[in-house]
Amino acid sequence: MKKFKKIIFYSLIMILVLSSNLAAGTDQFSPDFFRELAEVVNEKPEIEVPDYQLMELENGMRFYLLEDKSLPIVEVRGYINGGKINESSNNAGITSLMTELMLKASKNYSESEFSLFKEINALSLNLGVGSDRISISGNSLNTETEELLSLLAEVLIRPEFAGSHFARTVAEYQQLYRQQFYNDSALLNMHFFKNLYGEHPYGYNYNYNLILEFLNQVDSKMVEDFYSKIVQPERISIAISGDFEMEALKTRLKRNFASWENASEKPAESYVSVNPKIHQKIIVVDKADATQANMRLGYNFYTSSYPKRIPFLMANRIFGSGGFNSRLMENLRSEKGYVYGTNAQVSYNDYGGAYFINLSLDPEKALAGMEAVKEEMLKLKTAKDPFQEKELFENINLYNAVFPKAYQHQIDVLEEIVYQLEFENGSKNYLNNFIKQYNGLEAAEVQQIFAEELYPEILFTVIVGPKEKILPQFKEAGLEVEVIENPVLN
Secondary structure (H helix, E strand, O other), X not given: OHHHHHHHHHHHHHHHHHHXXXXXXXXXXXXXHHHHHHHOOXXXXXXXXXXXXXXXXXXXXXXXXXXXXXXXXXXXXXXXXXXXXXXXXXOOOHHHHHHHHHOOOEOOOOHHHHHHHHHHOOOEEEEEXXXXXXXXXXXXXXXHHHHHHHHHHHHXXXXXXXXXXXHHHHHHHHHHHHHHHHOHHHHHHHXXXXXXXXXXXXXXXXXXXXXXXXHHHOOHHHHHHXXXXXXXXXXEEEEEEEOOOHHHHHHHHHHHHOOOOOOOOOOOOOOOOOXXXXXXXXXXXXXXXXXXXXXXXXXXXXXXXXXXXXXXXXHHHHHHHOHHHOHHHHHHHHHOOOEEEEEEEEEOOOOOEEEEEEEEEOHHHHHHHHHHHHHHHHHHHOXXXXXXXXXXXXXXXXHHHHHHHHHOOHHHHHHHHHHHHHHOOOOOOHHHHHHHHHHOOOHHHHHHHHHHOOOHHHOEEEEEEOHHHHHHHHHXXXXXXXXXXXXXXX
């Protein structure tokens, strides 16, 4: 019977995965498909806000509950408020190690028993680590709801950090981070973000030397002490959607989580400090075997509370993140032939963000690519070539077509509600407010806001590639470059 349930469960999951793939980002679309979508005027969508129930335990743990009888499954999504932001230079990387260990064994189950329990009950449960929060996701058939909640309690309340699995996991992480020194993208992330964020947890988590130093001396007690500060019930909010009876689920939640007590110690948090010494700085990380140069140009940006995120989002889609039709792609690739690929991204964190442009190009065209990006930024900053209504319409129209596909399932909407209410001071109507706001934008407004936030004169640049092909062009132009030789472990 269990095996039959597992077959049904995995079949359902495959259907959900395929649905998710159809809703994937627009960067995967071909140019023809993009233009086809842009030519069809899509109606402004509306996303149904479900009638959920909020349950808060005395310890502060919060559950957003929503019955959904469409499929015989139960899905869990949620967040622990904390993680990487609470690390220091002495324990960089501890959050990722901690969450990996939490999923391996508990006080009640050895590693093998833990694995068997998940397998025989067809349970899925994962933890993901972000800059400010740890995400929770899981699911099961509705007939295994009790087992799913029991597993969640074991992972959150009773993880076991000591044991043979500890040493093996640490060794695996050491190998993982050693490999980062030979990966172009990882090197780009390391040298860009550790400089941009400096002496801040956001920067520590890209400093692979720091992480390896920690892994070389970590013990299970250090991880357990960190866990005790971060994983507390008052810091956890969870959405549960699926085929269950509301009152029965509430009883199960109380039985599993109500007796869990908060620790008295609270984790420290701090804002990023901007370092003007990196403005205009250029770093070349020598990687002699690289066939391309990977470049990133950027600067510090706002926190997640930035009030102009929506117009900036649409402006940046026109400029550099809108796939084939973005200005950077058309001008730097289609017209000039400088790059193989390019995109502009903004990263919002609770305590400091980043805005940056990525380029993949011939190493001998590194300077030309960098200057071309600055030129495109100046065109917008000086309104020499301002955004047009047609460009804005294409992106709004495309969003109207694809945005709702990411919220086809009630658990997706409920998870967004949890995130907005718990961490963004938002509203349960956030998704429809978002749709209303981007549909109400005008090109002049978007142009003005974007121009105000463009600073080509302070761009910090990191290039990963063969120095012998990159340095001559910068030397000829009289530009100072810092070279990082042979990216190997110190």
